[in-house]
Amino acid sequence: MLVRNFSAHSPAVAAGLSIIPGLGQLYNRQWMKGAFFLLFTAACYFLFADFMNIGLWGIWTLGTLPGTDHSLWLLVKGIISVLLLLIFVVYYAINLVDAWKEARRLQSGALPESFRDRASSVWNKGFPYMLVLPGTLLLVFIVALPLIFMICLAFTDYSLYNSPPRKLLHWVGFANFRALLDMPMWKDTFFGVFSWTLIWSLLASTLQIGLALMLAVFVNDPRIRFKRLIRTVLILPWAVPSFVTIMIFSALFNNEFGAINRDVLQPLGLYVPWMTDVWSTRGALLIINTWLGYPFLFAIFTGVLQSISADLYEAATVDGGNRMQKFRFITMPHLMYALGPILVLIYAGNFNNFNLIYLFNQGGPPVLGQNAGGTDILISWVYKMTFTTQNYNMAAAVSIIIGLLTVLFSYYHLRKMAAFKEEGQRS
């Protein structure tokens, strides 16, 4: 190969030429790469320019002609356009940096790589990106796009009475959030539901953990026999799909026909309006939730108890520790240590336990002066607002509040988790 000197080669010129992607690479004698960048840029322009033009206009105005412009479509296109724009900015930056770096390399006396070398280095370096690409694309369109879309909806006036294509949507700023906090109709419901959600997740989680702890310690007692059988039975509620058991319970708790009122309470002369009285329904939900949720914790606690070394207890005996002391200073710390990382799962799970609330009696019973039922938690209220009253904007606003609370809480908790820390340091 002809040896040539590239000492006069200027990185500034290369980067400057790459303002039109590809030219800088051509200047660097990278013919294939330059051609690829040029073609790719041109293709992007022809394919997406119109789309992005409409999209960016759409997300700004949400349409101007009622009946013709479909605000939701424009919003979706707009979000996709913004995402595409971001990708394009990254591509553009890569192109500039690439031209500059390659020019520097040539300037310092290195030879242009052969096409074969470069192809293999692209294959090696690009390989992980190709692996991640399908998953990332799906994530962007199926998880991220809906989240962004939902956040946008919370700032519009999209509701049953103002819905495309007949009408146009408008950006309304924080009006929906203000309505949640000020407007009597929304305020009462919001604070009512919110406080019940907090009480619910606290009570529900505590009951599950308490029962699981007690049963795990009891069954683990060395004097108890048939341990395997007992454990298998106690874990059954976890094994049966929960939607089935919730519906069964909903039938069992039925005021008139349910077996609980009919067969258990009636002989005792009792009658509880499980489905129609707010606090009775809440009680029923707590009972069912404990039934459904304790086996998971029971299994974990049991695993931990079995893994505690017997030496510890022997040493404690030698030192004259009594049973209470052994439990407090050996058993409990082990259990709490195991509970730590999953605690957030339990609380978040109950906080968003839509299935139970909805399947039991759709958040009922109704409450006067509220547009949510007496046992509705935030997430089931969102469902009602979406599918029954079609207040999409308010539903989105409440969703954002749920999301923020969940993420803040989980993030705070997860930061303490060892796995998370270790991963952060290693890479």
Place this chain on the structure above:
Amino acid sequence: MNMRKLISGLEVTGIYVVVLIMMAIVILPLLFTVGSSLTQGTSMLSSRMFPANPTLDHYKWLFTDPESYYLIWYKNSLIVGAFTCLFAVAITTLTAYAFSRYRFVGRRYGLYTFLLLQMFPSLMAMVAIYVLLMVVGLIDSLAGLIIVYVGGQIPVNTWLVKGYFNTISRELDDAARCDGAGHLRVFFKILLPLAKPILVVVALGSLMAPFMDFVLPKIILRDINNYTIAVGLFQFINSAFAQFTNNFTRFAAGSVLIALPISMVFLFLQRYFIAGLTSGATKG
């Protein structure tokens, strides 16, 4: 000494009493369901835990009656499960391979993003998913449901599989690479065969999701012919003309048929679940 024996005996009895009561509370509702499914007549009022004249009529009805959609729902769930499983395993293993074995720009932020997305309850975006699918025209279709399932499981399962890949020694890859194996060959010939246990977990999880999940199908599917099992059974007892009172025994039969296989699989695999959970909990 005798005193101590007495106390110990009392304690053991107390524990047995508590455990027995708890076992009864666990078993009775399940037994009641099985009993109801065998009771004659369709009303809940007549259903008993131990029916006088047990009958299999309701099971027969589910499979043979022209008014029953049970087989269609079962087929729908199976279709959704199979496709979700296929795509989920393919996509998560590829992504996890990259995160576990390669160091590339954006890897760390990618992992953080996955962790963050994993915290958002998928339910939270249900308004948006509903409106989006409506806008794109995928509402009321199994394809829409499959896409949402596949996308939603990526963050969690990628972390799971990546964690497992990390435990497989890198020396194996290096040895294979020395012998001339490429990126893909290392993946297919070394990592995948060694990661079978976690692949089974991911595959089973996504295969069973449509049989257990209620919310997403309820949001996405409208037509009774498109229902999955969970929504269908809910419809069974909540439609305007068929309340608990007159369809309960059929509902019970349908529930037993779906709960039995899932519980069996679960009990069979529970040792692995619990081993994984506790090792995760104690080793951090």
